[in-house]
Amino acid sequence: MNDKNKIITGLVIFFLVVLFPFWFNLIFGAADASTAPEPELTEKAEKAETCVAETEHMRTEHMQILDQWRDTVVRDGQRIYVAENGKEYDPSLSNTCMDCHSNKEKFCDRCHNYASVDPYCWDCHTYPEETE
16 A cells, blocks of 8 residues: 555646646637638629528538539539539639639638648649739
8 A cells, every 4th residue: 555645646647647738728728719710802702692602611611512523524524513503603713713712812821721721722723813
């Protein structure tokens, strides 16, 4: 029973080390946490009545939509996308999305930087500033 104090001390240190991140975030995390930035829309995007999909859907699923577009255009040769509202679009990042959301820095980069995401769109596509 001579090791009782050592065991208790070891358990206390273990729990302090394991629970430290939770306590730290509980105390300091709320002050540092910020809400996701709102992307800045261009005039054309603000005037547009509709987008390819609803705003919330686009915020969460835009990469899946772009991947699906890529696959249907490249593999299936399908060059028209029909949205849920029945409107037809050219399934193209450069020609459709960037037509309204042309300011990459104020639209794309704000959220991607906040989420620490490095999309590979610009590996093949040119930045909007380069096409102007």
